[in-house]
Amino acid sequence: MADSRLPPHRLGLIAVALVIVTLMVVQMQWGWLPEYREAILDGLWLTVVLMVTTSVAGFLLAIPLGLVQVKGPRPLAWLARGFCTLIRGTPLLLQVWLLYYGLGSLFPYLPGVRQSWLWPYLIESWPYAFAALTLSFAGYEGEVMRGAFAGVPKGELEAARSLGMHPLTILRRIWLPRAVQRVLPTLNGELVIQLKATPLVATIAAVDTYAVFGRIRQETYMVYEPLLLMALIYLVLAGLITLAFAAMERAGSRGR
Amino acid sequence: MSYRDMSIGELLALAPPGWGGALLNGLCLSLQVAGGGYFLGLLIGMAGAASKLSGGPVARDLWACYTTGIRAVPELVLILLLYFAVPEALNGVLTSIGVGEVSIGPFVSGIVVIALVQGAYATEVMRGAIRAIPRGQIEAAYSLGMSSAKTFRRITLPAMLPGALPGLSNLWLIATKDTALLAVVGFTELTLAARQAAGATKHHLLFLCAAGVLYLLVSLISNAVFKALERRATRGMSHG
Numbered sequence: 001m002a003d004s005r006l007p008p009h010r011l012g013l014i015a016v017a018l019v020i021v022t023l024m025v026v027q028m029q030w031g032w033l034p035e036y037r038e039a040i041l042d043g044l045w046l047t048v049v050l051m052v053t054t055s056v057a058g059f060l061l062a063i064p065l066g067l068v069q070v071k072g073p074r075p076l077a078w079l080a081r082g083f084c085t086l087i088r089g090t091p092l093l094l095q096v097w098l099l100y101y102g103l104g105s106l107f108p109y110l111p112g113v114r115q116s117w118l119w120p121y122l123i124e125s126w127p128y129a130f131a132a133l134t135l136s137f138a139g140y141e142g143e144v145m146r147g148a149f150a151g152v153p154k155g156e157l158e159a160a161r162s163l164g165m166h167p168l169t170i171l172r173r174i175w176l177p178r179a180v181q182r183v184l185p186t187l188n189g190e191l192v193i194q195l196k197a198t199p200l201v202a203t204i205a206a207v208d209t210y211a212v213f214g215r216i217r218q219e220t221y222m223v224y225e226p227l228l229l230m231a232l233i234y235l236v237l238a239g240l241i242t243l244a245f246a247a248m249e250r251a252g253s254r255g256r
Numbered sequence: 257m258s259y260r261d262m263s264i265g266e267l268l269a270l271a272p273p274g275w276g277g278a279l280l281n282g283l284c285l286s287l288q289v290a291g292g293g294y295f296l297g298l299l300i301g302m303a304g305a306a307s308k309l310s311g312g313p314v315a316r317d318l319w320a321c322y323t324t325g326i327r328a329v330p331e332l333v334l335i336l337l338l339y340f341a342v343p344e345a346l347n348g349v350l351t352s353i354g355v356g357e358v359s360i361g362p363f364v365s366g367i368v369v370i371a372l373v374q375g376a377y378a379t380e381v382m383r384g385a386i387r388a389i390p391r392g393q394i395e396a397a398y399s400l401g402m403s404s405a406k407t408f409r410r411i412t413l414p415a416m417l418p419g420a421l422p423g424l425s426n427l428w429l430i431a432t433k434d435t436a437l438l439a440v441v442g443f444t445e446l447t448l449a450a451r452q453a454a455g456a457t458k459h460h461l462l463f464l465c466a467a468g469v470l471y472l473l474v475s476l477i478s479n480a481v482f483k484a485l486e487r488r489a490t491r492g493m494s495h496g
Contacts, residue, residue, distance in 0.1 A: 009313045088429075089475035090468045091436030094447050098468065101454060102461035196330035203440060210332065227337045231329045238328035 028225050036216050043212035044233065050208065051195050054130060058137025058194075063176070065138060066145025080142065087139025093200050095136060100128040100204040129201035137194055144186060148179040188245040192238045209233060267459060268466060275453035275463065282449030283470050289363065289438065289445065290431040293370025297431070298424075300371060301378025308383050319379065326376035332437050338369045339441050362443040366435070374431055381423035385416040417489045425482035432474055446470060 065084065068076040087095070107113050107122050121127050152175055160170045199210035213230040217223065268276040304323065307315045326334065343360040351357060393415060397407040439448035450467035454460040 007313065010317060013314065013317055085476075086468075086472065089472040091433040091447060091471060093436045093439060094450070094464060094468055094471065097447070097451060098461070098464040101451070102464045105458075105460045192328065196328075196332075199330045199332045200437075210330070223340050224337075227333065227340075231333050231337060234330055234333060235325065235328045 024228070028228075029222065030225060032216060032220050032222070032225075036212070039212045039215070040209070043207055043209040046207060047195075047198050047209045048237070050126075050129065050133060050198050050201065050206075051191070054133035055137055055191055055194050057130075057134045059141055061134065061138035062141035062145045065142030066147075066149050066179070067171075069142070069146040070149040084139050084142045084146075087136055088143065092132065092136050092197055093203065096129065096132040096200050096204055099132050100125065104128060125201070125204045125206045128204060129206045133194065133197060133201070136197065137190070140193075141183075141190060144183055144190070145179065148182040149175065151182055152178045185249070188242060191241050191245075195234065195237055195241065262457075264462060267457060267462060275449075275457065276466075278449050278453055279446065279463070279466060279470065282444055282446035282467075283474075285363070285443075286432065286435040286445040286447075287474070289366045289370060289443075290428075290435050292367040293374055293435075294428055294431045296367065296371030297374025297378050297427070300375025301382050304375060304379030305382035305386055308379065309386060323376040323379050326373055331373055331434055332440060334373060335369050335437050335441060338372060339365050342368050362438070362441065366438045366443055366445075369438075370431055370434055373434060374427055377427055377430070378424070381420055381427065382416065385420035385423070386412060388419045389415045414489075418486070418493065421482065421486045421489055425478070425486075428478055428482070429475055432471070432478070436471075 065080045068080045069084075072080070104122070113119060113122070156174055156178065157170060160174045165173070198208055202208055202211035202214060205211075209230060213226045216226045220226070262273070266274055268274055268279075270277040270280070304319050308319050311319070339362075342365055346360060347357045389412060393411055394407060397411045398404075402410065435445050436447040438445050439451065442448070444452070446467050450463045454463040457463070
C-alpha cells in the first residue's frame with residue numbers, strides 16, 4: 001500500500017515541496033501573524049458561516065426552482081428558467097454590486113423604510129452579501145435540481161401514484177429524496193465553488209478572510225506573505241470540504 | 257447640465273456626457289481579455305491533457321498539483337497573487353538574461369491570469385474527452401503509420417470535439433464572467449466601467465443593470481454559437 005502511493009519520484013517531489021516551504025518560512029517575514037491572529041480567525045468564521053448558510057438557503061430555494069421547471073404551470077416555469085439564466089449569465093461580482101449599490105441606493109427613498117425594523121439591517125453590508133450569494137447558489141443549483149427531478153425514473157412516480165399517494169406525499173417521500181440523492185455527488189464541487197465565491201463580499205465591505213488579508217497587506221506593506229497564507233487557507237478549506245464528502249460517501253455506501 | 261436631470265437615453269448615450277461609450281469600451285476590453293485568456297487556456301489545457309494522459313510520472317504529478325491548486329483557490333485571490341507575481345517574475349527573468357525590465361500592463365496580466373485559471377479547468381475537460389475516445393481508433397491511426405502529431409490532428413481532435421464542446425462552452429462563459437474580477441485590481445473592464453459610471457452619475461441601478469444586460473447578451477449569443485458548433489460536431493451521430 002505504502003509503496004504504491006509513494007513511488008520514488010513522489011518522494012522526490014515531496015522533498016522539493018518541503019524545501020520550498022522551509023525556504024518560505026525562513027526567508028519570508030511572518031512576524032505580523034500573532035498580531036493579526038484574532039482578525040484572521042474572525043474573518044475565517046465569517047467566510048465559513050457565509051458559505052454554509054448561503055449554500056443551505058440557496059439549496060432550499062433551488063428545490064422549488066427545479067420543481068416548477070419540470071412540473072409547474074407555464075408562467076412559473078418560465079420565471080424560474082429566466083431567473084436561472086439571469087443568474088448564470090452575469091458575473092457574481094456584478095450581482096453583488098447591483099444588490100448593494102443599486103438596490104441599496106433605492107431603499108432610503110422608499111417611504112417608511114427608514115422607520116421600519118428592517119432599516120438597521122439594510123444599512124449593513126452582510127444582508128446584501130447573504131442575499132447575493134444565496135441567489136447565486138440557487139440559480140446554479142436550480143438548474144441542477146431541474147435535471148435531477150426530471151431524471152427520477154417515471155416508474156417510481158407511477159408506482160407511488162398507483163398506490164394512491166397524494167401528490168404532496170409523493171413529492172415528500174419519493175420524488176424529492178430520489179432527486180436529492182442524485183445531486184449529492186455534485187454538491188461537493190458546488191460547495192467549493194461557493195467557498196470560492198465568498199471573497200467577493202469583501203468588495204462591499206463585509207470583513208471576511210479576504211478582507212482581513214487585504215487590511216494586513218495595506219498595513220504591513222507586504223505583498224506575497226499574506227496572499228500566500230490566504231491561498232493556503234482557502235486550499236485547506238476546499239480540501240476539508242472534499243474530505244468531508246469523501247467520508248460521507250464512504251459512510252453512505254457502507255449501508256448498501 | 258447635471259446628471260440628475262438627464263433622461264435614461266441621454267445617460268446611456270454613446271458620446272459624453274452619456275456613459276454608453278464607456279460601457280461598450282469596457283465590454284470590448286472584457287471580451288478581448290476573455291478571448292485571449294480562453295485561447296491561451298485551451299493551449300495550456302491541451303498540453304495538460306496530453307501530459308496527464310501520456311506523460312511521465314513526475315509531469316503527471318506536477319500537472320495534478322497545478323489543476324488542484326488552481327481549482328481550490330478563489331479566482332479573486334489568484335488574480336491578486338498573479339497580478340503582482342507575473343510581472344515581477346517576468347521582469348526578474350528578463351533582467352537576469354540582460355534584456356532589462358519591461359512594463360506589463362494590466363491588460364496582459366489579466367489575460368495571463370484568466371489563461372492560467374482556464375488552463376486548469378480545460379485540462380480536465382480535454383482529458384475526459386480524450387479518454388472517451390475508443391482506444392482502437394488511435395491505435396488504428398498508429399498502425400497505419402501516422403505520426404503522433406498527425407494522429408492528434410486527424411483523429412484525436414475531431415473525435416474528442418463532441419465530448420469536449422459542452423465543457424468548453426461552459427469554460428468560455430466562465431472566462432467572460434471571470435473578467436469581472438479584474439475590476440478588483442482596477443482594470444476598467446465592463447463591471448468597473450459600470451461602477452464608475454454609476455458612481456459619477458449616482459444612477460447606480462441603471463448602469464449596473466445595463467452592464468448586466470450586456471453580459472447576458474454575451475452569454476446568450478455564446479450559447480447559441482456553441483449550440484450550433486455542437487450540432488456541427490455531432491452531425492452524423494445519433495442524437496438521443
